[in-house]
Amino acid sequence: MSFKQFSSDQDVIDFVQTHTAVFNNSPDLTVTEIGDGNINFVYRVDDGAQSLIVKQALPYIRVIGEAWPLSQDRIRIEAKALKQSEESCPGSVPEVYHYDAASCAIIMADIGQYQSLRQALIERQSLPGVAEELGAYVAKSLFYSSDFYLSSKAKKSIVQDFINPDLCQISEEVYFWDPFCDHERNNVNTPLAARASEWWQDAELKQAVARLKMKFQNQAQVLLHGDLHTGSVFVDPSAEHKVKVIDPEFAFVGPAGFDLGVLIANYLLNLAGQSRAAGEPEERHAYQQVLLSDVNSLWQSLTESFRRLAAEHTQDPCLQSSDIVDAWLSELLTDSLGFAGVEMTRRTLGVAHVADVEQIEDEAARAEAQTMCLDMADLLIKHAGQFSGMPVITAAVGELSFCR
């Protein structure tokens, strides 16, 4: 069957009514296009009492059009990744009601009552338990797709299922190439030009980033979300499941530190943004302390969960030793710091910035916050292997963001 884009509200409604029983043939359904992403179409379907989400992938990038084709296989990958997350960490993703290969569309639960973690951090909300639950989510995602848990054949099967050339190529370019050279896609704040120019000529940095790029391309270690910034994480501290992770269309089997690194980087981007954001200095500084404490809690929760899972469920007899788990977690930390530095760089010099920093309206003040981001990125990329643990790291990046 050839692909047809939904071209009317009725198309979306017919699709939902054909494939789910959620609305029980209610005649009063409204359809709202809510996609704020750049790639796909996302519709909320609502009967006043209940709602759900329909996401459809076109054969090109939405905001660019047919000039930038993109494999629709990404929606198969997204559906499969959501199911894997539901299995390894129940409640951590929106429930998938139906995946339709012909329409390249997923029908899933609406998590409208949740807010993006990015927005919550920008608003300096108190988020009790969120960092801990995120740590446990990352731990389970890592463990259940790693060699500690999967059989040799099951591992190769997920590697094959999640080969994702189009979206990996985008990541390889926008993380590891563009922001480390004077690329036309870059978006550099004017007062940052001199610093950017130095950045693009730093041989030590380029060598470390080349190593991380090769890890990204070669190390088929665990199933990754692939785009785990704070805009892919939705939170509701009062809910049974405080965290819902969405949009895993960049999923692939890659290096364990990548998702964690991107997540930490987005906490640190917010940290740097707070230094020059609106509001009272004391309040902003206090929230910076909360962010650093959250990063520590996330890591502590992650390592505790991972160690417990490994002790209880490791299948491979070669890997059943706590020393091996410790070494694995130590490498995870080092790798994730490197990837965090890369994510901070791309969000500062590359094409796609983040609201945490962009909300600073004054160009010079924004450049100061961006300089902090690059200082942190430089520290993390060049010295990732030299920190003895997460508290030492958060203390060091805290220094860089407070003392100005």
Added chain:
Amino acid sequence: MSFKQFSSDQDVIDFVQTHTAVFNNSPDLTVTEIGDGNINFVYRVDDGAQSLIVKQALPYIRVIGEAWPLSQDRIRIEAKALKQSEESCPGSVPEVYHYDAASCAIIMADIGQYQSLRQALIERQSLPGVAEELGAYVAKSLFYSSDFYLSSKAKKSIVQDFINPDLCQISEEVYFWDPFCDHERNNVNTPLAARASEWWQDAELKQAVARLKMKFQNQAQVLLHGDLHTGSVFVDPSAEHKVKVIDPEFAFVGPAGFDLGVLIANYLLNLAGQSRAAGEPEERHAYQQVLLSDVNSLWQSLTESFRRLAAEHTQDPCLQSSDIVDAWLSELLTDSLGFAGVEMTRRTLGVAHVADVEQIEDEAARAEAQTMCLDMADLLIKHAGQFSGMPVITAAVGELSFCR
């Protein structure tokens, strides 16, 4: 079409005459089954003037029978790997005349005038230029399937094409598990029992091997032969192409150091074997020096070739720096030493030994040579990262094999 095993000489002849024009319908063809391997059937077809080889894969392991099923996909992988080798390093493998998916069979050139490198080393032959050509072969195999050369999408395509679960699982077990525990498949020479028992309880060793096992399972770095011992390498120092590499049915995209490590290990197994083999001590000692010099030459040729290829043909702009190539080669050396230690262990304590050592008839003398193998393996596995270059390593392993 369902699979049919060749059940007579005529079946083999019909297959060859249908798919090749080599024999031009000659009526006088003889068929000889020459498979000395344990897994497949191999036939030589000869008309007195010319000959060729037919290799057929059954859906189980030949020497065990239907009790150990094995995916016939291995013959597709072998045919594809032979073609890749011919492309990246012309003349380094037997020419493939025909691959037949339905019959699970390959028709290829006969390299009957070549001798196995293992046999040549056992006979203490002089092999001028062979180590250098092997080094260049490994360099080209590595480079042309690495990120230095392949586009992101081409790389993912070979990862997918060479996913090889059945044969990788065999390797994961026989290299990284059996010989590091008291496994029923092991074959331990009686005087070696106490040393083996210590070996199986060495926590430092097990941790290092677990790390190597995870590299083997996770690091999709280059297309590997997967079984590059000296019985898979055939040599003729007087031929235009001195080296022909056969039997890549274990091929997969894995860690760059694996093939090189296995190859080095097999030189060192011969080195240890020479210490207690038949013949004059001076002659044996002189050949040990030749072997160490060959390992140095192999590495030097490999690195020179690789650096030249990288300088001329690296596609990825992130990887176009000699510092990055140096770092890559340094990691290659470290990894290969670890894998060499693992191969030496499995050939000493595991199920499949090598003639280089097994030819020593006296049990106690053989145990002495095997002890040298384990001493070298211990050094290589535990201290792989601490050597500054190949000459330091060959000097160190030389010490272990001479001073007895």
